[in-house]
Amino acid sequence: MHSTPENIPPDKVTSPGKSLETNKKKFAVINPCRMCQPMGAVQALLGIEGAMPLIHGSQGCSTYMRFQLCRHFREPINVSSTSMSESTVVYGGEKNLIKAMETMNLQYHPTLIGVTSSCLTETIGDDVDGIINKFRESHFKLNKEELPPIITVSTPSYTGSHVEGYDKTIKAILESLALPPKSEDKNDVINIIPGNLAPADVEEIKHILDLMELDNIILTDTSESLHAPLNGSIEFLPSGGTTLDEIRRTSNSKITLTLSKHADSGGIFLKKRFGVPHVTLPLPVGLENTDQFISTLSSLKDVESIPPEMERDRGRLLDALVDSQAYNYGRKVAIYGDPDLVLGMVSFLTEMGMEPAIIATGTHSSKFSADIQKIICKTGHDPVIINGGDLYDLHQEVKKTGVDLLIGNSYGARVAVEENIPLFRVGFPIFDRVGAQRIRILGYSGSLNLLDQLTNTIIQHYYDEAGYELIEGMEN
Template identity: 40%
Template sequence: MSTNPPTFKKPKKPNYISTTNACKLCTPLGACLAFKGIEGAVPYLHGSQGCATYMRRYIISHYNEPIDIASSSLSEKHAVYGGGPNLKLGLTNVAAKYRPQLIGIATTCLTETIGDDVKMYLHQYAEDTKGSVGLPTFVNVSTPSYSGTHMEGFHAAIREVVTQLSEGGPRNDVVNLLPGFVSSADYRLLAETMTDFGLGCTLLPDLSETMDGPALLEYEKIQGGGTPIAAIKAMGQSQATIEFGPTLAATGGTVLAEKFSVPYHRIGMPVGIRETDAFFSLLETISGRPTPEKYAKQRGRLVDAYVDGHKYIFGKRAILYGEEDLLVGMCSFLAEIGVQPVLCASGGTSGKLKAAIAAATGDTLLEQPQVFEGMDFFEISEMAEQLDLDLVVGHSKGYPLAKKLNIPLIRVGFPIHDRVGGQRILHLGYAGAQHLFDLVANAMIEKKQDDSPVGYFYM
């Protein structure tokens, strides 16, 4: 079979810049979610009230959990004279009403455009409130939406949290784990895995409880859970840092390596057997322990499932879209189960996506997929119509495309707006691969049943 890529091209760019239904979300939204994974934290947007309302609505529809995002609520007047007074007043109000341990301040397009110096405002605020009791810790991050994606905002917030809070000192036996933006169920799985290897772990962020908590008799203004601030401060003393994300640039992990000489290991998201094997091999090296038997059994059951379901999915052709690092992991997973990724598209523009996918899939694909960055769904849809496809893999924004093509949509990542349980989708580890494999295989079986003139009910 030819190893040449599929013969189609990205639509020619017009002589103007326009985005139709972007394949990304705004930068401060990602920062808000990163801050929400810290214990006792309240995300705070320095900008207009509409930004906070939009982001709250978007996040709630995925997690089905309440989330408060404070705002400095700037108006036209502040766009002219600056938003410093509103920022300071808002911080005082949030500190009084919520009693947070930390307020994470992210900028928006408005305040970035007018040039508000948030660091200077916070310095002034510290001087004005010197001697006050009960004020929280403040962390600020620059997140203009016009120059990035929600993933860039997420990682920028984590980088600033580490930069502004972490401290050095004598080495301890804790491992820092920076997994990026995954589901609440994935965070729980990672915490359990580190414990099973006997490793103390600082998981940053940790959305396992803050965005997927139990039902309570009384409403909590700040949900329990999240990474303790004391643990964040001690990250510069850890024995190692593990970070998921082959397309990342400067991150919290690189800050810890450069500032405190913490040994740094960057690997791909452990989606599927190949990438999970790499993760577990690293944990064996750091812990000095073999992989616990329960994971060996999970891997064995997964291999057995691959064999059982191979006939239903081998040779199927998929289009993938979404966050770059999750795309890399999903491509690796699909390649090892016999599905051919034909087109991989992201709104991100790291410049590393194509090489990362090639490295993650190795020699498991007969032909490498076409990979495009800076895409929107209008372009993705135009390209998809040229292809012979069997399934779409990505979040809920791809549902109109899947419906138009009359093929299944495998929902992964964020946001999942049209199904319950987006926060509980497992992507990582052998257990996550088992869940994803069953989703893909059953979607193919259901499609065959639906298309059959007589139907069948026995595999």
């Protein structure tokens, strides 16, 4: 991924007590804490059954996406490219785009083609929608058949990160596919926009909705496509996932719930265009956020009690919070990642009695700063907040502040080694461990899993030596 001046984090913010809003532009990003826009777009598209992402740009962009996605999800992932070259940059990418769509349609028969632009094609100003309309008409005249739906998303990485890319793509999918509602088809289905989550977390959300007997449409569902079993067949296009028919029906649903504040454009669109009520909730990590999610679902069902399995998991989570308190209480933590993930995690860390000392996101967001302030004013913590920074900024703050634990993706490993602190891996990408697609942190059960893993990371780093001494003593 290329770091461009527009990637430049506009400011670094610390909490009110140590406010340090520099608003200075940085002219180099060292180890960005974010991915580029098409990466988020591709992840959203991979949750649609049979969809094929097509990056209109040079081949390196699609290679970069595939490389990151394959090593994180450990799945064969296909991302096509219009393979722009020197001459097509000069004369425009129309021919390449048309050829790519023709080839994909003929050879792979996707249910949908998602064309995402790149830095290059945005800079030369290709009229992607115009080219596609022209292609659609000429294809119909020639072949007397319609093309599959083709959606376009403008995703230059100099104006945003994968977080915006994901959000824009969900909105673009709904804009082009959702049909006007019919009063006779209105139903009690809940649209869920989960945000860019691990497949295991999407599965957990579906499990919760099943327990509560709520029919749902997940926008989009990566639980199968990015976590596929080995069964001898190799799928070129995502199998499983949200169907086009489901997306078309989203306008008839009772409500849209968005579980990530930075992925709410699709829900806002459905509300504005079709009057589908929309509620944005925090990512249901930890006790309070999950309580809020479950009570929202209960209110939609008009019931006060929750299923016994969830009641039990909530109790187990409470029990585990008490059990692990001795190891976690007062531990200083530095956390970095996507804004919604970090917000959810910070809320849970405070429930564990930990001290979020440095809170960082690579995607600059005013919502992020405001929400962090809301969490910390309840606890009285005074963290350094790095809003739109990079891992270099984070490392400098870690050196100054000193923390017991680092939480984030694999890119933080070097900081952890240099500072001799453990790194708890969560987020994207995780390429130096296996099982990233199975990391489950949502709901009571996922939070319980997260709490156990995180506490064991602390125990392994800070208590194991004492443990060995104890075992040796017992052996003697």
